[in-house]
Ligand code: SF4
């Protein structure tokens with residue numbers, strides 16, 4: 001099947017997955033976590049462990065068959081670091097052949113000319129690469145796509161296989177100079193950039209040191225950061241998060257409850273751990289007593305109630321840009337439409 005026909009079939013499947021949520025309780029988006037291990041050690045990380053259990057290919061095939069039966073529209077590969085998983089390319093190819101959109105978030109350490117080409121060949125639709133600055137620093141070393149000069153390979157694979165890519169970056173205390181350089185880099189390389197404020201620890205036993213989190217005392221610094229980012233956005237820089245995400249940071253540090261995490265909604269995510277269990281949120285490393293292969297519309301409704309109870313406790317302490325953006329666009333349909341149009345234009349022009 002040629003790339004255009006395959007993409008059309010995948011988008012039709014996504015639309016039908018979304019429409020079917022109006023009639024029955026099934027997930028649109030599934031996130032597969034084939035391994036919890038990671039080859040980096042970022043100071044702000046709450047989503048990895050040294051557990052040696054990795055999903056087997058046979059197990060993934062069962063989950064894929066289940067996802068197809070449930071009418072899932074998109075499967076995301078997450079970790080830990082998903083590129084450590086030895087079956088990654090086969091899993092992406094088999095998912096793609098079932099006309100399900102595929103997406104992956106990687107720290108980029110294992111990206112190189114060959115692995116980028118193999119991802120494109122396998123049929124990956126979206127590649128999200130974490131990059132926290134032009135240089136490494138004591139908090140994070142996520143900059144390999146820049147260090148190894150991989151933008152040319154990414155563009156080439158995008159043109160050949162329509163594998164879109166974007167850069168994801170975390171803004172933490174005292175790293176804004178790095179972020180500003182990255183913003184320039186994204187413009188020079190016409191690469192979409194998603195910027196998220198650091199998410200403080202959600203569980204009590206997690207701690208990365210208080211020196212990296214923003215608080216009320218940082219309001220002046222945050223005002224400079226927000227005004228810088230918004231001015232860059234307005235002058236055409238490819239930053240994809242809505243202005244509201246940056247402006248609402250002041251409500252977050254003042255502990256207001258002003259946004260609702262999508263996990264309990266019909267367009268929330270289902271996370272599947274290496275053992276096939278459901279994880280309530282990628283920031284929590286938990287495993288609920290539900291196995292993905294047992295999921296059906298009845299227990300999915302129960303699960304969403306559990307997510308709803310969990311979110312009551314964590315939402316006020318969380319400012320994940322991925323969860324916020326998803327909530328924001330679901331409640332601002334006109335802006336969502338504009339965003340889709342600008343993405344399509346961007347995809348055609350770059
Ligand atoms: S790359 Fe991601 S999973 Fe790995 S340590 Fe950093 S934040 Fe955690």
Ligand code: SF4
Nearest residue numbers: 261281314315318323
């Ligand atoms: S608010 Fe949502 S994204 Fe944030 S920790 Fe809670 S469940 Fe996870």
